[in-house]
Amino acid sequence: MRLAELSRRSGVPTATIKYYLREGLLPPGRRVTATQAEYDDAHLKRLRLVRALIQVGRVPIASAREVLTALEDESLDHNSRLGTAVWALPHGPEPTGDESADETGAAARRTVDALLARLGWEFAEGYGDESPSYRMLVTAVGTLARLGYPCAVEDLAPYARAGRQLAVTDLDLIERYDSPEEQLEAAVALTVLYEPVLLALRRMAQSEESNRRYGQGSPEA
Amino acid sequence: MRLAELSRRSGVPTATIKYYLREGLLPPGRRVTATQAEYDDAHLKRLRLVRALIQVGRVPIASAREVLTALEDESLDHNSRLGTAVWALPHGPEPTGDESADETGAAARRTVDALLARLGWEFAEGYGDESPSYRMLVTAVGTLARLGYPCAVEDLAPYARAGRQLAVTDLDLIERYDSPEEQLEAAVALTVLYEPVLLALRRMAQSEESNRRYGQGSPEA
């Protein structure tokens, strides 16, 4: 199919597709003549993934490119590709440096390390403390503390328990796919796309639980 | 304290504080003279909440203003304020309209309604289908389907279960605070600030679970 049809089928404007091509988010089409190129279903699928990453996952263009590049990096094995791809997914605002320096930041780090030790996770060691997720967690706990909501290990534990359950569910979902390529794409897509699902369900459950505890007074109270 | 000291104590540039004052995110200080105003600890606390909403929660200025206005709206009772505030929190990209029209969108809505029916939640009725969380969920499920990852009620159930556990934990945390004002602020702050905590823990758990299943091959694989 031509670019125009790719646009029609995906609902993405041609100008935007051209932009993605330029940015390397979409591999170039098979050149038919000097001025025309042919696109296939793989392009369509990739385009939808890109849109999902950018619009739903709010992934910046540059990060999306890293993720996609890792997915198809032939020089890496399956696990490395997945690791690199998920690694490149955004994890919220990077710590600015001054917040890891103060006492609150240090306390946050200790709390997180204690939590991981209790859980038996190995993030605090080796490559682990460079993990974006680890840094994201430390930053979030630090922010909570600075706002006057100190959270101890016991406060975090329920969230970690929920995270474990979710991870098991996630990986079960991914294992439904047979080919490594599909699994890779599914891992990225599901990691990003289930985040809004989870957050929406949490808020709805909050509302439900609030109504249960405090009566039928008001919507989403 | 003066604006400069508010800035020093919060780490927020004076220009930014002025901007927040203009935008109504921060109530004006008590006017001392025609050209000077006095700020107190309440301003400091509010300022930190604003920063948390904007920087961590990525809440747009306009939404943040709505949230904060609802928090201190004297004409509403406790529950209504909380409901309005959480209602105003961002819920991802608004559906563009064309996605609720097609068959995939309709199927997504049916799936969500079925899930809620099974859970016994009442979101599908009355005010409920206008709930931002509900719309967020339908949009996310629709996007998943369009990407080729259809999720049935059984697929969503584990996430809903996790959401319920989280909501109970959230409300327990909020109940620690005695005054209604503190509870309101805590509800907003914790809803927003625990989102990165949860997402980080989920990703770390994914990595952990992946290592457990597929060996020690690679980081975060």
Next chain:
DNA sequence: CTCCTTGGAGAGTGGCACTATCCAATCATG
């Protein structure tokens, strides 16, 4: 041949969260 379409490239747009610059009133100091 003529007109339309295609794809590539660079510059332009719009939204948004700030941020730099002014300015007059006021405060602190000698």
Next chain:
DNA sequence: CATGATTGGATAGTGCCACTCTCCAAGGAG
């Protein structure tokens, strides 16, 4: 009291980023 610094308010500008517009030459359709 003189004088320089500071304060807070208003306005315009900045930087980023995801697009989007405009142009263009090469191809294709009738």
